[in-house]
Amino acid sequence: MPELPEVEVTRRGIEKRLAGRQLDRAVLRAPSLRYPVPAGLPRHLSGRSLIEAKRRGKYLLLDFADGHLLIHLGMSGSLRFVAPGTPAGRHDHADFVFGEDVLRLTDPRRFGALLWLAGDPLAHPLLATLGIEPLSRAFTPAWLHATLAGKRVAIKPALMDSRLIVGIGNIYASESLFQAGIDPRRAAGSVSLARLERLVPAIKTTLRAAIRAGGSTLRDFCGPEGMGDFQVRHQVYGRAGEPCLRCGTPIRQIRQGQRSTYFCPSCQNR
Template sequence: MPELPEVEVCRRGLQPEVEGQTILGAVVRSPRLRLPLSATLGETLAGQRVAAVRRRGKYLLLDCRGGVEDGCLIIHLGMSGSLRFVPFATPPGKHDHVDIVFAGQILRFADPRRFGVVLWQAAGEAPHPLLAVLGIEPLGDEFTADWLFAATRRRAAPIKPLLMDSHLVVGVGNIYASESLFRAGISPLRAANRISRERYGQLVPAIRQTLSDAIAAGGSSIRDYVHSDGGAGCFQVECAVYDRAGEPCRRCDGVVRQVRQGGRSTFYCAACQH
């Protein structure tokens, strides 16, 4: 479910609940995820104090201190993952794979499709390979039109799948790639190296704005559970093109089209986007 905004909303929901709190232990019901879960996660996490809740791309990072070894709990929600707080003794559902137990409540990780990841990274180890290959943060200072223009000079692939390549830029998933390109008036089919520097000057702010708006829209209703349903976020923001094939464009009297790129659905308005 989650792209960058959903993960960031999740992080903000998590932070006030767990920062400074001590983890009593963890329960692993099913270790089968995208990468196998450590069998000793419970012992590793027991007694850890959560020093900070950070985000890198779509990865949540819980910095931990004071257990058997300092380190970082890395969580990725994959396509269908979610985190929520539940009271003690709440019976686990079919896809509730991991519990992280705090003094007053349980942080429960569920993931029907098992594309998610829960990993322990010990302090002092080399950065985990999953994180080491990540590109730059789209809401960070480095993400500029000049940078994106330079990074795409040798890329003949269509711009939309490139925006979704986390080795280049992190966090832009299938929904927000389509939405950002609509906002910038750029066709998702256009070769990345045939987009001018000036038009990247439109695209970069469009991506930032699209992500920021989505974070702001999702950021309202967080309290005792962690929001990770991008669908709900999308309803709140009202998508311009995503999942609106055949429906009227919101900007002109055209119709939203759907095509397939890299095995994923892309939505756009051929009249508004070139």
């Protein structure tokens, strides 16, 4: 699933290449993804200029001055540039044509979203209940300690709760907890402030490193400028049974909230 780094890489690629450009036409090939796609969207967008590409959590917001095009990549979606005239595949549901640059939305499972938001986009129900941005200055150990107080859910699922913190996702939660030396099974409310003073910087460092690397290329994800390679730097994720890169203990894999968690039982025993 594309997580915050993959969506941010996509945002930056769009911003760099298309900001200030006029959208000549939009082509829709599916009446709905997770939600119905507005039927009049191509007509409305045609001839408008893209002001800015923004991100909220795992949602992209393309600002066209009088409204925002909201895009969510779902479980395995991607936005990438293709050459003009490239035939559309079965799962290529939309093209946005900016001169010779064609931005194509691919979503094999149709779990994504393509919506038009007039007015304040952050007031839309999909965005209004989202939690704090983990790369913001407001995301501090003190804030996290107060937010997790009394919570009995394990720390890893808590980090993935978008009502608390947006965009960390499964890969980066596992990697950050390893960097901080915290057992992913520990109750969130029992993690001390001292431990969170390790965890918050670990989250920020991990996310920023993944963004610099172009994200983790898993299954169908690909950024607009090409495929990321952060997956080759994973310390624990996807390495079940392999030796820990720090201590040599075999990496364990367990299930938490229907997702796989990877951790080192020796390094993450606190």
